[in-house]
Amino acid sequence: MTKKLSICMIVKDEEKNLRRCLDSLLPLLEGNHAELIIVDTGSTDQTVEIAKEYTNNVYFHQWNGNFSDMRNISISYAKGQWIFIIDADEELETPNELLYLFEGVKINNYNTIRIREKNLLSIKLNKHVYHFQERIFKNGGAFQYKGTVHNQPIYQQPVLTAHDIQLMHYGYINEDKDLMEKKFQRTANMLKKELEVDSEHVYYRFQLARSYMMHGDSAIALEEITKAYESMKRQDKRLITHRYYVFGEYARMALHTNQFKQVINICIEGLSYNKHYLDLYYYLGHAYLSLEEYSKGIEMLSKYIELNIQYTKNKLDLSNYTAVEMYSLDKTALEKTLDRVVSILYKESKINEDIGQYKSFLNEIKYIDSALKVKLLTKIFIKEKNETELYDLYKNIEEDQRYPFINYFETLKKDLDQEKKKLIEFTFSISEDDYGLLNKIRITQNRKKMLTEFINNYDIIKFTDGLIIEFVTYLMDYHYVTRYFKKIDSLTIKKIVKVLIDNEGSKKYFLKSLNNDFEFNDFQLNRVYIAIANILLLSEIEEERNKKDVDLELVYIFEKYVTKGIDYVRYFYNIDHIRITYNTFGNIEDKFFVLLHLADDMLQKGDIRNYNRLVLEATEEYPYLSSLMKRYVSKKLKKEIK
Template identity: 45%
Template structure:
């Protein structure tokens, strides 16, 4: 068998049917199997899954994501393994079909796909990150880490054009967000008791607090990550995500000078990150540094327009959270240009690129 599509699910009835239907072209064109492990659903997840495959199994949840994912792998018979979640929908399945049918898979041991994480559907807010999801199912392939688990695999790896639309963090669903926060934050706290200098777990705890609107706790967690990294001489050039989260948390806690400082520090270490320019521009705007804010909003837009060539796209550890904020950036560009009475042509062109009515109304006001 060529490919196992493996999934670990719990209470995924909202998106599971669409998720599994989107796999139909892959399953029709390639020699595949679909293996699903349910870890304790009390909705219609199990029934939906059974309509698509007879390889649905139950394993009780044990607060360890990697152990559950490795259990799914233990059922896999495919030479390759595609890891998918029940709230993800493959946007362009032909990219995976072509990867195998072209024979390109024979040159690689793993494949990266783009995960498009929606946070607000009404405002088209999303982030993007390259994630490894397709693996040669050899003796070395497995997952590690109790939460935010990391796949272990051999190189070389190829970046595919595959896009996974992910709906697991849509903030307009408060019940879902609360459930995920309690689950994830509790596991992270347990892991940090065992390993208090794990900066990745401090970073993830900060993100969890931020999504839960516990902003002071989120800042404290990422400050701890940064301080531990400094104390232990950890090279943050390979962990730019620490800088990005720290700049963001200073921003949301109204500490604009520190947000700007950290963004500048990060960009001096490694340039080309979408979020850093956006957070720096917002921080400068709040400090009244209008000219600098305009310059950095424009650079943010430039990086968005040339995303495939940026460090943001290449860095698989960075989830570019501000990818969907271009409408807001255009709005500020228009307002700043009008206020400063400079770059009027650029501002007007920017206004025409806004695709959300509420932001457009703000943008065109200075020219009416």
């Protein structure tokens, strides 16, 4: 019985891709719905061996430099009623949809089937471009390919566009430099030879420009696409509508090279021929924005977004744009546009465009990143002075997005006037959570009880640095800082103290705290004292560098810092083994204290030589405090001699 579908492939050295491709075809092959024909054109790797695992129809024909010849050879072996063309670096993502199409009768009314191809350009950026291609053809004996390089199918009408059948193409991944170089050298050389024969060939010149663009030679690409455009304009004007692809690539390449006025001119001309050419609205809008012509840019990008939404709802048919990929249909392009437009409308007060329109867009688009959607809606609601919707947005976001929202929101709030800030803080103060309590603290004069509640129940470290500093300044008013510092790690204490000393002028507060709040020899208190004292000492030493005498208060703090540091390491580490393990410590401050602890042991034994050796090692390990170490050691030795 004749198989209904013949899958035809030409391959060469495709061992990296072939198995992925053929596995995607298994639902067609296993159901006996199709035959698989593979023509190898000279592989030297394991391509042929892999191919034979899936089919006995593997044939050998030497590569002759002409893609269409090779395609036509593979087609000549086909016995099915239909021919399906696929390459090794592609994958059929929707085999069941293809099976469903062939099981129905609708297909009988057509000679060619057009399907969607999704081209992966960047794994890192998750960048894809889309276009439709004729890939399935009725095997009537007349179907063939023409063209040396970018072979074109010569097919018969009518054409059915199958929107739900999709290929994934992995052949142009930018991160694969070896692959891109190999393809560039092969394709560009073949195109140049063809252009030597016919320098006015618009399609070949267009493809050469694309090859240079993918290779990273954007200036040369722009030169070549300009030549393609000029050739098109010199030829039969009636063909311009069918050569729409030149406008799209010209605009893309001009935008990439920051030729914004050139982009605008070419897009306006291109849209006069094809008013639904989505990419041209995208390029045109971004070019206007780059020239700070905001109203025009936003108008064009709004049109782009509207068309994009229509396309995703299958209300806009772009299947006739088969000669070139659509670069602005993917999620990345849409998200970039939404982010840029909303940010401009948020920032620029002189623009009269309605930012609320983008609220409608964001609510209608279901597939953009949820975190980005929250950020953009936050800007929109702030711009609209809509505290109620802003609060509702906060209450309805997922828990894992709550702190990113708060931290982003707080960053935006910095630029608001005091009245707007207070209104927002009042609105959010009703929330029964840590952020709600923090806003209650902000708007209340008597904060003592609420600060205690926050310390006991919540963790301020989850918030931004600015909020943490703000919270600690509230604690300072009630001398609750030490109580809070006992709950957080030493590194965070140091960061907070440094910011408060450097930016808030809080040095006197912490000096007083060190003198009054640490009388008890408690492990947690010692840890907090060490962290605060460390930052104060380092800060003071920097200021005292050019003075002859060291401040006595500083000396006293340092002595207490060392005493508490030694007590801390004695408690925290295994004191019996510390002599042989301290060299493995990653924390140099702890290592410093351990060495002084070992030095004290030597001093108690009267071993001055080893005492001096260990003190020197401690000083070398933590040289920042060396000026205070001299006075400390001198005082220790004098006391021992007495």
